[in-house]
Amino acid sequence: MQEAVKRIRGVFMSRISLLLTIGMAIVTVGSSTIVNAQTNAEIRLVLQITVDGLRGDLLNRYQAGFGKDGFRYLLKQGTVYTNAQYQHANTETIVGHTTLATGTFPSQHGMIGNVWFDREAKELAYNIEDADAPLLPTRDEAIKGEQVDPAQKLSRTQGRSPRAILVPTLSDGLAAYYGGRSKIFGVSGKDRSAVAMAGQTGKAFWFSTDTGDFVTSSYYYDAYPEWVSDWNTQRRAEKYGGTKWELADDISTYLLGAQDDRPYEVDLKGYGRVFPHPFGEVDDKLFYTRIVVSPAGNQLLLDFSKTLVTHEQLGQDTIPDYLSISFSGVDAVNHFFGPSSLENEEVIRQLDSTLAELLKFIDKSVGLKHTLIILAADHGMADMPEYMTELGYAAGRLDPDGIAAIANKTGNSFGIDEVVRFFFRPYLYLDDEKIAAANLDRTIIEQAVAAALTDSNGIALAVASSSLSARQANPLVEQVRNNFHAARSGDIYVIQEPYWFLFDKGPIAVMHGSPWRYDTHVPIIFAGPGVDAQTVHRLVHPVDVAPTIAVFMGLTPPGAAQGSPLIEVLQ
Numbered sequence: 001m002q003e004a005v006k007r008i009r010g011v012f013m014s015r016i017s018l019l020l021t022i023g024m025a026i027v028t029v030g031s032s033t034i035v036n037a038q039t040n041a042e043i044r045l046v047l048q049i050t051v052d053g054l055r056g057d058l059l060n061r062y063q064a065g066f067g068k069d070g071f072r073y074l075l076k077q078g079t080v081y082t083n084a085q086y087q088h089a090n091t092e093t094i095v096g097h098t099t100l101a102t103g104t105f106p107s108q109h110g111m112i113g114n115v116w117f118d119r120e121a122k123e124l125a126y127n128i129e130d131a132d133a134p135l136l137p138t139r140d141e142a143i144k145g146e147q148v149d150p151a152q153k154l155s156r157t158q159g160r161s162p163r164a165i166l167v168p169t170l171s172d173g174l175a176a177y178y179g180g181r182s183k184i185f186g187v188s189g190k191d192r193s194a195v196a197m198a199g200q201t202g203k204a205f206w207f208s209t210d211t212g213d214f215v216t217s218s219y220y221y222d223a224y225p226e227w228v229s230d231w232n233t234q235r236r237a238e239k240y241g242g243t244k245w246e247l248a249d250d251i252s253t254y255l256l257g258a259q260d261d262r263p264y265e266v267d268l269k270g271y272g273r274v275f276p277h278p279f280g281e282v283d284d285k286l287f288y289t290r291i292v293v294s295p296a297g298n299q300l301l302l303d304f305s306k307t308l309v310t311h312e313q314l315g316q317d318t319i320p321d322y323l324s325i326s327f328s329g330v331d332a333v334n335h336f337f338g339p340s341s342l343e344n345e346e347v348i349r350q351l352d353s354t355l356a357e358l359l360k361f362i363d364k365s366v367g368l369k370h371t372l373i374i375l376a377a378d379h380g381m382a383d384m385p386e387y388m389t390e391l392g393y394a395a396g397r398l399d400p401d402g403i404a405a406i407a408n409k410t411g412n413s414f415g416i417d418e419v420v421r422f423f424f425r426p427y428l429y430l431d432d433e434k435i436a437a438a439n440l441d442r443t444i445i446e447q448a449v450a451a452a453l454t455d456s457n458g459i460a461l462a463v464a465s466s467s468l469s470a471r472q473a474n475p476l477v478e479q480v481r482n483n484f485h486a487a488r489s490g491d492i493y494v495i496q497e498p499y500w501f502l503f504d505k506g507p508i509a510v511m512h513g514s515p516w517r518y519d520t521h522v523p524i525i526f527a528g529p530g531v532d533a534q535t536v537h538r539l540v541h542p543v544d545v546a547p548t549i550a551v552f553m554g555l556t557p558p559g560a561a562q563g564s565p566l567i568e569v570l571q
């Protein structure tokens with residue numbers, strides 16, 4: 001009897017010690033328990049790649065033009081989700097990145113849009129702007145580029161930090177788990193994409209369209225690390241001065257070879273609508289912007305990332321490090337040329353080579369067998385209204401001033417002059433002081449304005465924030481609810497009809513940001529040791545990404561995570 005107990009205890013103890021030794025992750029999903037034989041001990045680097053604006057169908061569309069070592073490697077070796085859909089309404093860059101980073105909705109993480117109106121300060125807020133975290137200068141005299149991003153234009157200072165992100169990220173979880181020994185970096189062509197992924201505990205660098213340098217803020221460093229200063233001193237972006245973005249291959253090899261010259265594409269003051277696109281000279285105010293609107297920005301980001309991995313010695317020991325690389329080029333090209341342009345096909349084809357180079361480098365420096373790779377996107381992209389109309393699907397462009405005018409007209413019927421305080425899509429903010437002075441019920445006005453907007457041409461639905469507390473069966477309303485943060489969201493959320501364009505005035509040809517599937521659909525791919533090669537068609541969500549990484553690595557999912565671990569990755 002005693003011996004039997006001893007034996008059982010012995011077996012039990014050896015199982016425990018086995019678990020402890022090899023660090024097996026046990027995952028409970030629903031009622032079934034999955035034992036993940038792959039241990040976090042094998043992973044030395046979590047490499048999270050985000051392709052800004054890579055709609056979920058584009059890798060499939062362009063597959064024939066890919067080599068074998070870039071996207072095709074991940075598509076063949078990884079677990080590929082073909083039907084991943086964001087569940088929030090405002091499918092913008094900061095919203096998507098923060099959702100990937102935290103595993104939760106904008107209603108929780110607070111990044112409800114690239115821009116919102118700060119009711120307390122009575123001014124606009126640009127998502128990660130922080131006047132207390134000024135940009136660290138890279139040169140004695142700053143060169144000022146021309147800003148074409150309407151959201152970025154609204155930021156008053158160049159200070160940046162993650163302080164406005166309200167919940168922890170996966171990278172914060174890694175920092176805590178490993179006692180601060182995990183090295184954490186986020187890099188991107190865009191400030192917001194680097195900052196969101198690095199979390200509160202990591203370091204972020206992004207490309208400056210003012211100087212062509214990779215920059216950071218005082219939130220992260222007091223002074224640039226030497227390797228960053230060295231990289232910037234080499235002025236690698238300048239080598240593109242006077243050159244052109246040319247097609248890498250013969251035009252006959254492109255699916256969209258006939259889609260180069262379309263009248264509704266935007267010419268960035270001499271960049272042109274057709275290949276080759278001249279970058280202009282280095283002192284041209286739009287030079288560094290054009291670099292971003294091409295494969296060159298992605299290539300510079302690769303170069304900077306390789307330098308980072310080498311100098312910060314990422315993935316060189318058994319404490320896993322985290323590197324987020326967010327490539328901005330596809331999104332930037334989409335905004336001026338559209339997602340069904342030759343430029344879009346070309347920038348993705350060249351990104352395929354960039355990615356192949358990155359994977360080869362990581363294999364050499366860290367080893368792919370020690371790297372968990374995640375590839376996803378922050379949102380998709382609409383096709384241009386004019387393109388859809390050409391094909392027979394009628395769509396148009398909405399005028400933000402026209403939308404404010406409809407709302408003000410409704411306000412007039414209640415005796416209020418200019419009831420609109422502020423409109424930056426998707427949120428319309430009402431003037432509380434005027435409503436209070438007129439002694440009116442703001443809920444009634446909100447709903448009247450929403451009803452008037454819903455009735456107007458090109459608008460599918462306008463949702464009053466006061467109506468979100470009531471349960472509604474409309475799935476669009478659910479997406480608006482997921483986007484609602486009481487302190488930041490406006491009073492009315494305006495949703496355009498499919499393919500209708502709604503954005504602030506600026507030289508932008510097309511925009512994402514709607515709750516429609518072309519904006520919510522993104523790829524999700526996991527690849528690494530123990531991850532099966534398979535294609536999964538079930539509906540999944542980007543909030544699942546951070547919990548999946550966490551469970552794979554044996555960590556608790558980020559504090560506010562709402563998604564579920566993707567079981568196919570863990571089995």
Ligand SMILES: [Zn+2]
Nearest residue numbers: 052053093378
């Ligand atoms: Zn984006």
